[in-house]
Amino acid sequence: MLRLNRGTRIALAVVTLVVLGFMYIPLFVIIMNSFNSGRVAGWPIPGFSLEWWGKALVNPAVHAALLNSVIVALVATAFALLLGTLAAFALQRFRFFGQHTVNLLIVLPITLPGIVTGVALSNTFHQVLKPMGISVGYWGMIIAHATFCVVMVFNNVIARLRRMNPNLEEASMDLGAGIGQTFRLVTFPQFRSAFIAGGLLAFALSFDEIVVTIFTAPPGVETLPLWIMNQMARPNEVNQVNVVATVMILLSLIPVYFSQKASAAGDAK
Template identity: 90%
Template sequence: MLRLNRGTKVALGAVTVVVLGFLYIPMFVIVMNSFNSGRVSGWPIPGFSLEWWGKALTNPAMHAAFLNSVIVASVATAFALVLGTLAAFALQRFKFFGQNTVNLLIVLPITLPGIVTGVALSNTFHQVLKPMGIHVGYWGMIIAHATFCVVMVFNNVIARLRRMNPNLEEASADLGAGIGQTFRLITFPQFRPAFIAGGLLAFALSFDEIVVTIFTAPPGTETLPLWIMNQMGRPNEVNQVNVVATLMILLSLIPVYFSQRAQRADT
């Protein structure tokens, strides 16, 4: 067992406090400014008020942006769950030429800078597909989000498949169960926590994505991150942004919490 002297413990504690403060103090300032009685965001706040909460929660533009974010994230996650799981099974259960290359191509979108992915997809949609008469519109934004959401599901599922015991599936087949019954009763329950965790992480990643969305959102369409970015240029509306940011902080805790629970259940 590693033992640390008192000085080392104090130093590590101080570093931890500084790092946590750097991460969470700005969030605290945002939350407090959502209750700011002044018109301009700042610190310290002059007083407490619920005015900005009322304006933000009744703002139709914010409602539309929130709905767009939920729709895009939900559909992109649904695509990711299907495609990511199928890709994980294909790469784990079969050996074929170019397997490592396919694995690299699946993971590549999450490693590329978002601006590269956004520019590439925008050029494809407008300079290749549009001249051919194919207008992707709203679906183009969903497809763009699905490209990196697939990676989250794929990584979680394939990691679990590598740890699964194939003898259970063989025993199920020996006892007369078909492929579908074996998958439903034996295979899926074993990788279900990883499947759920990947889906939750994919939804969270899509919900707050902004760089790729800037390049692929159709004109006049805003997701919640885009709405926040646009409102930041209006000083008198920044406190509404603080309200929405506070709500997003709270909502973001939900998928992260359940994802961690699912991952712990998988270990």
Template identity: 85%
Template sequence: MLRLGRGTKITLSVIAALVLISTYVPLMVIVLNSFNASRVAGWPVSEFSLEWWGKALGNPAVHAAVFHSVVVALCATAIALLLGTLASFALQRFRFFGRDVVNLLIILPITLPGIVTGVALSNTFYSVLDPIGIQVGYAGMIIAHATFCVVMVFNNVIARLRRMNPNLEEASMDLGAGIGQTFRLVTFPQFRSAFIAGGLLAFALSFDEVVVTIFTAPPGIETLPLWIMNQMARPNEANQVNVVATLIILLSLIPVYFSQKASEKAVP
């Protein structure tokens, strides 16, 4: 058993404390400024008010941005769940020429800088497809998000498939169950938690994506991250952004919590 010296423990504790402080203190500043009565965000907050909460919650632009973010994230997650799961089964259960190359190509989008992916997709949509009469529009933004969301599902599901016992599926089919029934009653329950965890992570990743969205969003369409970025250029509206950011912080706890629970269940 590894034992750490007193000095090492103190050093690690200090580093951990500094990391936690640098992470969560800025978040607390955002939350407190959402109640700032001043028109300009600042610190310390001298007077508290719910004025900015009322303005943000009643702002049609915020409603539209949330709607677009949710729609894009849901559609991208649905595509990712389908393609990521199919790819996981194909690469785990079958051996074929170019298997390692396919595995690399699936994972590559998440390793590339977002700006590279955004520029590549933008050039494809507007310089290649548009001239031949194919206008992707809103669907293009969904496809762009799905390219990196697939990786989240793929990594979760294939990791679980590698730990599954194939004898259970063989026993099910030996007892007369068909492929569909075996998948529904034996296979899917074994990787269901990883499937859900991948979906939640994919949704969270898509919901707050900004770089790829800048290059692929149709004119006049703003997702919530784009709206926040545009509003930050207006200092007098900063506290409205703080309200929206506070809501995102609170709502983000939900998928992260359930994703962790699902991941824990995925461990045999």
């Protein structure tokens, strides 16, 4: 076991505190400003008030944006779970010409800058599909989110498949179980935690997406991150944004927590 001297431990502790402070102090400022009694966000806050919480929680624009974010994230995650899992099985269980190229193409959307993906999809929707009489509308935004959500599921599932013991499936088939029964009772339980973790990460990624959404959202439709960005140009509304951001910070902990828990459970098996 590696042992560090006292000076090194102190230096690591200081660096850790600086990094954590750099990451979390701005979040603390947002949370505190959600209780700001003043009309304009600032620091330090002049006093505490629940006025902005009351306004934000009954704001119909917030409700509509939240609903859009949840719908888009849920449907995009559903597509990602299906396509990402099928792609992971195809690339792990079979050998075919161009396999590495297909693997690269699946992972590529998450490595591209969001603005590149957004511009490419926007051009496709408006300059290629629309002249052909195909209007993607709301579904275009969902498809755009699904393109990078697939990667989250794919990476989690294929990593688990590579560690699975194929002998268990062969034993199940030898004992008379069909393909469906073997998948349900033997295969799926082995990668279930990775499947759930990938789905939770995909949902969180879609829910938080802003750049691709700017280019693919139909007119008049706002997701929650898009609503936040638009409200930042209105100083008198910034404290409502701080309330929504505080709620999002708290809600973001849920998928991350369960994703980590699912991954840890799978690694323990």
